[in-house]
Amino acid sequence: MDEILEILEKDARTTPEEIARMTGRSPAEVKAAIRELEKKGVILKYTAIINKDLADSAVQALIEVKVTPQRGIGYDAVAERIIKFPEVLTAYLLSGTYDILVIVEGRNLQEVATFVSEKLATLDQVTGTVTHFMLKKYKEQGVIFHRKKRNKRLLVSP
Amino acid sequence: MRDPVSSRAKAVPPSGIRRFFEMVIGMPDVISLGVGEPDFVTPWHIREACIYSLEQGYTMYTSNFGLLELREEISRFYGKRHGLQYDPEGEILVTTGVSEAYDLAIRAVVNPGDEVIVHEPSYVSYKPCVTFAGGVPVAVATSADDGFKLTPEALEKAITDRTKALVLNYPNNPTGATMSEKELEEIADVVVEHDLIVISDEVYWMLTYEGVHRPFSSLNGMKERTILLDGFSKAYAMTGFRIGFSLASPEITEAMMKLHQYTMLCAPITGQMSAIEALRHGKKEVDAMVREYKRRRNVIVKRLNDLGLPCATPGGAFYAFPDITSTSLTSEEFSTGLLKEEKVAVVPGTAFGESGEGFVRCSYATAMEDLKTALDRIERFISS
Ligand SMILES: Cc1ncc(COP(=O)(O)O)c(C=O)c1O
Secondary structure, rough: HHHHHHHHHOOOOOHHHHHHHHHHOOHHHHHHHHHHHHOOOOOOOOOOOOOOOHOOEEEEEEEEEEOOOOOOOEOHHHHHHHHHHOEEEEEEEEOOOOOOEEEEEEEOOHHHHHHHHHOOOOEEEEEEEEEEEEOOOEEEEEEEEEOOOOOOOOOOOO | OOOOOOHHHHHHOOOOOOOOOHOEEEEOEEOEEEOOOOOOOOHHHHHHHHHHHHHHOOOOOOOOOOOOOHHHHHHHHHHHHHHOOOOOOOOEEOHHHHHHHHHHHHHHHHHOOOOOEEEOOOOHHHHHHEEEHHOOOEEOOOOOHHOOOHHHHHHHHOOOOOOOEEEEEOOOOOOOOOOOOHHHHHHHHHHOOOEEEEEOOOOOEEEEOOOOOOOOOHHOOOOOOEEEEEOOOOEEEEEEEEOEEOOOOOHHHHHHHHHHHHHOOOOOOHHHHHHHHHHHHHHHHHHHHHHHHHHHHHHHHHHHHHOOOOOOOOEEEEOOOOOOOHHOHHHHHHHHHHHHHEEOEEEEEHHHHHHHEEEEEEEEOOOHHHHOOOOOOOOHHHOO
């Protein structure tokens, strides 16, 4: 992987100047490379990973969606409809016993349940849904939740 | 009561690092650039293999030489990475860290009164172990002007009829200096001329940021004269596992094994099992750590130079060794002042030999955020 991506993936706030210093390139070079990565769609967005358990109350659910694919366009048309709902955080087409995995967020259980029964399950091509409410997050995007960092090393050693 | 402590134990002064450690301990909110070990924890796959070995009941002694499986992995690894052939049966000894391997090497080659040359500034254990073995350590100063490399001229000057061995440590603790193949060859010529044994501590070799590391024993004619020391502490972030090893001729290895057999018996099996996993599957994580160290190195070196603390770009290890003479403070004063006023711990260069005066060791085995904060505090300290 590109070293700039490695750095930004660790900390998206790292400035081009800092990246330049870390990698021995010029800030202009780094800025140009980042612009290129953004243009190509390699870097899509700079965001924060938030532990919502601590920030506010939000409920997430994983929903298995079974779909009848349509002639000529397969799953894409229905997927396009699903992902436009702002409640949908993530959607993947998968192999296996169901077709599309959708991760939905709402303020509470009721909100998510309503979304599933009124919006998702009622789509023409959707033949079935199974909803799994998320109980606890251990790790997301490489970040381990609920972990306190503590120095265990001696403060000075040879 | 008569004096309970031997004169040999008394002959060696307590470590300067130890004294500094006593000062730091108990101070809240200190950012330490004084640590000589990785800030990463051991990669999980290695820890997981370690746990599995315990579940499987691997809790016993091993062969004095170490597990054959580990020695075979080491042999394969050196063959693959350096094109060097060491026989797992007779030329490889697994030890309790490079620390033990170094002590064994010294005791295996040094007769009472033999001189052992140690370039300085360098790791704190080199001279004391020679003294403990009844030998005479001879320090050769290296300088910032030479990039803290040992020059053949300086080595030549220190050699006497009693010189038995030379201790080499590149990449170097505390300076981060590395030596090129050509520079090492010039040392090798002097070694042959004076029939010396070389104890080459290459524990930092995987943390090399410029060029390719050449093991000293890979130089022409050096294999039978070299005791190469390597270990898992630094590259794999496995300091607490206490596993190192020596690569040397069967004759020397046998002598070292004898000392090891009667003093240590064997290296801990838990560490050995973990080391096997490290060699088999550790490359990806080591590479990622090396890239991160290199980035930190670039950040700290640039900043120190910008602050008017001249600092060459270290080719290896995880230490920057800036010149602090522009502050008109001694290494000791600088380190103590910085700790008291700004709560940043660095190690005075003098802890690594007299020639370390005018320098301090800053370890960048420190998370980037802490490193940046520490550098801000150093800036405040020197401008106050
Ligand atoms: C140059 C050098 N050699 C050896 C050691 C000790 O390594 P080990 O943990 O393998 O005993 C250190 C540790 O700081 C070191 O810096």
